[in-house]
Amino acid sequence: MPDAPLLDLRQVGFVYAPGASPVFHGVDFALEPGQRIGLFGPNGCGKTTLLSVMMGLLPASSGEVRHLGRPMRTEADFAQLRRGIGLLLQNADDQILFPTVLDDVAFGPLNLGLSPAQAAAEAREALAFVGMEGFEDRLTHRLSGGEKKLVTLAGVLAMRPKALLLDEPTSSLDPATRHRLIHILNSLEAAVLTVSHDWDFLNLVSGDFYTIDSGRLVKEAAAELHWHPHAHPHPDQPH
Amino acid sequence: MIEEPFAGGDSFLHRADPRAKLVLAATLACVLAVSSGWQAPALALCIGAGLVLWARLPGRAFWRRMLTxxxxxxxxxxxxxxxxxxxxxxxxxxxxxxxxxxxxxxxxSLKTNAIMLAFLALVATSDAASLGQAMHRLRVPAKLVFLFLFTYRFIHVINAERQRLVQAARLRGFKARSNAHTYRTLASLLAMVLVGAMRRAEMTRRAMLLRGFNGSFTTLRTFRMGLGERLFLATGAAYAVVLILVEVLNA
Known part of the structure; x- marks a missing residue:
């Protein structure tokens, strides 16, 4: 099925414990190749849980997750899905596994079965793509927050995913890195699903918009987006 | 947290293949640990001092380690x-x-110091990342290599968490004294650090799954044994044999 969506949720629901109120329920959602979706939701509305269910880190309580038209049922199914879809976690320190940058970025390509030389080449390319060339031998725990974010992004992109899911990518980012991230996301060919409560950022990297409202996913008309004035010093800075 | 003050130099011992250095240090440690005469450890102490001089380790950090x-x-x-x-x-x-x-x-005392000198000159002159990779190349079980590398990676993160908690406590007027309130607070901080570490472990598992981890571990770096390293390893092996002979002849 060449036209099947990269990611397809059918009536997906999630409850943490039987009897508890669902975090979300009846979610229908599809991410097509190359599509740019922004998912807005306030803190604590279940955005991260939804991403975890999409990636098979948490099992859906009801409904079905599909990847390229195939229903994902077992851990092996989801392992396959994770080779094609990357998730960037909110906290970069959760995602960096190795003491040096190059080792960390090459971890995914090595898991894909590339030889060490190929994996290193892919890792270097991904680092260059996010503007982090020259950081290959740096120690990961000495990086700044923004640098860590870009290294984790390179780690995900080095696997050449068809789709990229981002969990609150701008939280704790400095303006310069934020600006760079917008540029990187807009020059990607992969489909991108950005989950954030930062409307300004979502608007700059997405074409379609959803919100989570009391446990349901609602599609928003892009036309409802509007500009409104706001005040702060240094208006020439990216924000 | 872990400063690696000895890994930064540029001597032959710093540049040598970490696999050779690990094997040599482990062999020497085993030989010295089982020796019962004083002659072999005394000889190893002298050679160890020579190695440390050869590696030109920074003095202050070196003496602090020896004092500890x-x-x-x-x-x-x-x-x-x-x-x-x-x-x-x-x-x-x-x-x-x-x-x-x-x-x-x-x-x-002789054995301890001799082994310490050998490890400072041979193992501490490589950074943790290369040691992990060298261990993997030496077919140390992947789980141990992961444990080693992740410990190094996350001890900084866990320490940062500890510092945040201590800071938060200070910001609300906490001062460590010798009383029940202090012990309760410190116990609670420790518990929070442990809970944070548990969460971190779960997040690490997820992060590995997300990047397609399937249980097998490959490393990037390939090491090359140059002529110098081969000579070094051969000399080291001969040295270990000499230590064994000294031990046997004096028994």
Missing amino acids: INGFVAFLWVFLPFSTPGETAFRLGPLEVTSQGLSLALLI
């Missing part, structure tokens, strides 16, 4: 001379000091 390890050794000198049965060498008030006790304490 000899802090433990000092305890042995407090107890062993009195508690080891044997001939009385001399008396300290009501206490008998045995010559066997003295020589046992001396032997352990």
Whole structure:
């Protein structure tokens, strides 16, 4: 099925414990190749849980997750899905596994079965793509927050995913890195699903918009987006 | 947290293949640990000092390490001379000091320092990342290599979490004193650090799954044994044999 969506949720629901109120329920959602979706939701509305269910880190309580038209049922199914879809976690320190940058970025390509030389080449390319060339031998725990974010992004992109899911990518980012991230996301060919409560950022990297409202996913008309004035010093800075 | 003050130099020992250095250090440690005469450890102490000089380790950090390890050794000198049965060498008030006790304490001191010198010159001159990769190349089980690398990676993160908690406590007027409130607070901080580490472990598992981890571990770096390293390893092996001979001949 060449036209099947990269990611397809059918009536997906999630409850943490039987009897508890669902975090979300009846979610229908599809991410097509190359599509740019922004998912807005306030803190604590279940955005991260939804991403975890999409990636098979948490099992859906009801409904079905599909990847390229195939229903994902077992851990092996989801392992396959994770080779094609990357998730960037909110906290970069959760995602960096190795003491040096190059080792960390090459971890995914090595898991894909590339030889060490190929994996290193892919890792270097991904680092260059996010503007982090020259950081290959740096120690990961000495990086700044923004640098860590870009290294984790390179780690995900080095696997050449068809789709990229981002969990609150701008939280704790400095303006310069934020600006760079917008540029990187807009020059990607992969489909991108950005989950954030930062409307300004979502608007700059997405074409379609959803919100989570009391446990349901609602599609928003892009036309409802509007500009409104706001005040702060240094208006020439990216924000 | 872990500063690796010795890994930054540019001597032959810094540049040498970490696999060779690991094998050599482990071999020397085993030989020295089982030796029972003082001659082999004494020889190893001299050679070890030579290696440390060769590696041009930074002095302050070096002596601090030696002081730390000899802090433990000092305890042995407090107890062993009195508690080891044997001939009385001399008396300290009501206490008998045995010559066997003295020589046992001396032997352990020699061994400890000789092994420490060998590890400082051979192992501490590589950074943790290369040591992990070298261990993997030496077919150390992947789980151990992961444990080693992740410990190094996450000890910084966990320490940062600890510092945040301590800061948060200070911001609300906490000052460590010798009272129940302090102990309760510190216990709670420790518990929070442990809970944070548990969460971190789960997040790490997820992050590995997300990047397609399937249980097998490959490393990027390939090491090359140059002529210098081969010579170095051969010399090291010969040295280990000499230590064994010294030990056997004196037995």
